Amino acid sequence: MHELTAIQLRDKIKAGEITSTQATKKVLQAIEKHDKIIGAYISVFEKQSLERAAEIDKKIAAGESVGQLAGVPVAVKDNMCTTFGATTCASKILENFHAPYNAAVVQKLLAADAVIVGKTNLDEFAMGSSTENSSLKQTVNPWDTTRVPGGSSGGSSAAVAGRLCMAALGSDTGGSIRQPAGFCGIVGLKPTYGRVSRFGLVAFGSSLDQIGPLALNVEDCALMLNVIAGHDPNDSTSVDEKNAPLCDYLENIDKPVENLKIGIVPQFAAGADKQIQNAINNAVELYKKLGAQIIEIDLPHFEYAIAAYYMVATAEASSNLARYDGVHYGHRTENPNDYIEVYSKSREEGFGKEVKRRIMLGTYALSSGYYDAYYLKALKVRNLIRTDFTNAFEKVDSIITPVTPTTAFKIGEKVDDPLQMYLADMYTISANLAGIPGISLPCGFDDNNLPIGMQILAPAFEEQKLLRIAKMFESKTDYHKKKPAIIES
């Protein structure tokens, strides 16, 4: 089964060549065997997923119609609400939280007949780039267990790369799908802001957060997007389909984009390791051979993206996380002296360091006397960054960049220096500020046999074209087919 993609497995299940029960058992066995080391999952639903697989098998045997993910074992990042199991956000404050409803995307996975085998680890409240900020457990990179899987969707990425599920959902506020996908050698897609409902996604930066798929290849990503995309009356920021029509993201995916114009940003190269630069240059050469026109573009405000992002994201986070008050749900301190301590001690005990740092930073940026200099300034810079992309996309269909300046770093290397950790997000952050879609796909390996990722960005709601462009590269290369040694053991 290691050789199958999610689509191939789904087709075999539908054709009766393999049952969902068999596939789910295989995945559960792989989790049993390897997740002690990889640490991708916070919770695994063994009994429930086998029961569900059996139900789907029954439907198929009875000739009933089944959904797009019929019987396929998938995983969900643990910041999406589920009525089964806990929804922890990898935080002590929500360790025992049982959501009263399913996130819209979870409901859609279930409606598509997916089997949700478990919920994956993340940086606490999705704040981080290495999954080291999880308060519950450590996830390692399946390619090198002394290194981080990236973050914040590190659990979902490691689970897909380690073949501990067929595909997974992550969330991306500043690169949290694309960066771990890059570090783990898989494909990760951040859709356009508003394409996928955020209902039931625990909020971090509400104007930046977007849910998307992590998978073994571009087509599986397209399939997952087909399942989760669409307007939701419960999320007022999910986009009206009259203005931005949905499409079948698998349609024409094999068809190369004609007259393709790809933008490259010469100033980006300088920031990345030499081996990453080479891999990206080779990828661009390949596109050229496939007939693409390569055009140098300028994103003049790119270097201000991290500064603007960390003001906007932390300001929104400080406001969103005010809801953890020790009253309605979540951890409450044991012996508060007064009602103020119910808040301040519960929060002090329940939140991890990075979350506290970001709440502090955001509160500072929003506080009287600093609001104009930090928060308002950041929103203006955000506008400049979006305008840069609008101008660039008048000349090109897509922009190719590295996903990260380095390949996966060592566990512990950056934990005590938050600024260095933030700088690791330099290539991914601006897509969130501008609201545009981006995909990360494998484009090489460095001398340590660690995956190198390529990022492709496209204008808002151009996911179909973006996936086709990514597929053009993937169909001529086999980086996505390489597997970490750990799963063969």
Added chain:
Amino acid sequence: MSPKIDKAQAKKVAKLSRLDLTENEIEEFSAQLNAVLEYVEKMNELNTDDVQPLAHCLPVSNCFREDIVKESLGTEKTLANAPQTDNEFFKVPKILDDSAAT
């Protein structure tokens, strides 16, 4: 250069954030937040006098719906995760000072 955020300010921000931070955390965070804020000052290289702030990248407008009563969570589910409850209420320590009532 004077720090952007000193210990006294960090304490004030912690209070606004309702975080009962330890002395060690105040010390550690004020140093780390300083480094971040100094980096963020980079934005001041840009003249943004004529730039509109962008809070949201897509045009968002009010979403209206018919005023129809729909099913809601209900009391039981709403209280299910509460640390302390009293019948159908969330329970919290006394908020009003007795002495102030007289």
